């Protein structure tokens with residue numbers, strides 16, 4: 001697995017962004033040493049003030065290949081960009097008409113949003129210290145490779161009241177069946193300014 005792309009199995013040569021660079025550029029265009037953003041990754045472990053979008057802190061270690069990261073998942077990345085831009089421009093509006101963002105194609109585009117988040121979720125999971133449970137790598141890879149739904153993975157978007165200039169990529173929260181080491185779910189969230197995205201995978205029995 002090491003040094004191999006978790007999606008297609010080729011050599012992993014691409015350092016995926018934890019949060020897309022274009023999103024960072026749109027949401028935090030005036031970032032500088034004087035106007036930094038606050039970056040929290042993995043709970044209390046690291047809290048960083050970052051003065052440049054070029055910071056290495058925004059990258060995962062290499063877990064995927066450039067073909068999967070660019071060509072294959074570009075429609076997914078674009079759908080996510082589009083949704084996030086719309087949500088940032090319509091703050092506080094809790095009823096979003098997806099057809100206004102994506103047109104008639106909205107169901108497919110929302111699947112693409114989910115597949116983008118699945119890429120981020122699994123890449124971070126594989127870079128984490130969660131090695132003690134079986135990870136649904138095949139299920140995620142097949143969804144991403146074939147543009148198919150990952151049925152046990154769910155996403156949710158919410159507006160938050162956090163201070164602005166705040167980015168969070170949370171720790172993973174793993175739940176187990178009571179008194180066993182059988183995993184039930186893996187949960188994580190990301191916050192980009194006023195938007196929080198929850199992601200959860202449920203194990204199937």
Ligand SMILES: [Zn+2]
Pocket residue numbers: 005006007008009010064065066067068069
């Ligand atoms: Zn690949």
